[in-house]
Amino acid sequence: MATLISCGPGFFAKTLGLLSSRSLSRLAPLWTSVFETFPQTWCTCVCPAVRGVSFSTSSGGPPKRPLTGYLRYAVQQRPAVAKQYPDVRIVEITKKIAQEWRLLSPEQKKPYQEAALAAREVYKEEMTIFKEQLTLAQATALKEEKRQKVARRRAIRKKRELTMLGKPKRPRSAFNIFMSEHFQEATGESMQAKMKNLLEDWSKLHTSQKEVYMQLAEDDKIRYKNEIKSWEEHMVEMGREDLIRNRKKKTKPKKSVKAKGNKTKIKVVSESEGTEMPASSPGTGKSNSRAKKAEE
Template sequence: MATIADPAPTKKSRNSRKALKEKNEIVETPLSPVSSAKEKSVKSFEKDLLEMQTMLENMKIEKDKTEELLKEKDEILRKKEEELENRDVEQEKLKVELKKLQKMREFKPNMTFACGQSLTQAEQEKMNKKKKKDCPETKRPSTSYILWCKEQWNEVKKENPEADFKETTNILGAKWKSLSAEEKKPYEEKYQVDKEAYLQVIAKEKREKEAMKLLEGDQKQKTAMELLDQYLNFVQEAEQDNKKKNKKQKDPLKPKHPVSAFLVYANERRAALREENKKVVEVAKMTGEEWKNLSDKQKAPYEEVAKKNKEIYLQAMEEYKRTKEEEDMSQKKEEEELLKLRKQEALQLLKKKEKTDNLIKKKKETKKKKNENVDPNKPKKPASSFFLFSKDARKNLAEERPGIHNSTVTTLISVKWKELGEEEKQIYNEKAAKLMEAYKKELEDYNNKNAAITSG
């Protein structure tokens, strides 16, 4: 392959070099003074614009701040105004209360209160408790069973020294059941004697308490009546003083009394005489003298005006009296209706109270009858399977969750009982059945004994 030869470098002419030099000289030549001044002015204007913009932004920020401050100041001023208004209202209320207190201070009752009233209820209860402790007669008598237990306790303890309290009580209960009626009779008689003495003491105390209450009530009524009398006297004296100081306030609806004929004439003449710059006393004297000198014909028109005014006044007074009477009648009716309503309410309350008292009495009587009829020796019904389960479950729950509430315990027990299987329930059912059989046997024995006693 034949290689292509590179072209030989050509020499630049002198003319071309000169042209390039001239161009460079043209480029390097400095700007004219007019163009440089324009550029400077543009740059300075831009700087001024930027400064002005920043100034405007700062002014806006300051304006917002000042507006916020003004709003805050307005709110503070409004709050202060409200506080001042509230203070004024409170001051007025305090003034009213002060006036009331001053009036109360003026009233000084002269009373001598009873000594019994000085004791409070708490102090009286303490005194009663101390009396009960000191006096053995006020204590409830022990039953025949307890009297027998007191006698037999030491013997049972000697026979069974290792037995605890529960076991000893069970032994005593079994022995008491085995006793005959004749053996129980002395203890029952002693109990009856103690009971009668106790009831007599309590009845006496109740009677004394009732008497004391009545006495206190009478004393309170007397003191209240005395206070009322003193207060009423004080009010009457105060009213008399006020009457002397202040005149009665006139009713604005009441028609005014008509003017006489002389005053009608005087009112006409007063204006003319006042124009002459005369004094009030001189005007009164002159009108009086002129009225005396007037003839009957000259006085007639003024008298007619006065007469008409009087007729109008009398008619208005009749209407005023009629309306006043109607208002009084309506007030009386309203008061009577209110009294009737209050009486009805009081009667309803009394009826409710009587009903509740009767119900309470009946309940107490039924309870007493039941307690009297129930024999303490009669065997008690055994617990059901659920109650037997609840005893065990309660113990477990108390150990697992100490301090748990009774209501939650009962709910948990009922839930657990429902969740129990038939096999687990069968255990408690068998226990309950055994207890029921034992109870039936005891009942039969008890009934047989009673039948033997009644037949014997």
């Protein structure tokens, strides 16, 4: 009981106030099992993850996903590691914490992993309750938001993969080359202000001055064309044809030309002479007479 009080009674009071009686009856067994299973690690492992979780649609979003076992350990260890290495960047601190996590024994990792599994079950139940409160429009909007997030993650992963495979950078435009050369000396407090001022300076340049950058842009196009060709050939050798931008499309067979109206050209072959004679549609009298003469 002391662990619950130290974790913050206000949080649980606020949570219980948001839940309906039906929701409380469904969540009570899960909370009880979590308290009984992890009385020692509840404060350090579970509470940071569930603090601030939304239980109703009035908050404007679904419940937050719980932290994994490793992330719980990282959140707990980050202040101590940052204090031990005050001059180290956050990226290096994260690497040190990851190294410490890999050196932990399975028994040392167990409290964090079990707490993550327990919080995961609570999250599933909370998500079910949240979805039951949504209208059809809200559910559709939530589904579309999830689809967009997945698409963004896929695009980021693909871009990262292409970078690791050494895909050449796309050619720069004349203005981009001009901007990269003069960005440091450009006036403006923010990046947007500098770019706006550079755009104005570019528009004021004489045509002869722009030609230098336009020629550099043309050279960059040639560079990209040569590099992307060799890179795509290398990808084919690796069996990664799916990364090639312009794959050759299979030629489709030509469609037969349909005859307009009832007038169709018919080739009549004479049995005696073996000559071909054009004829009109069978519905006309001239075609019948020509066919008889050919047979005679």
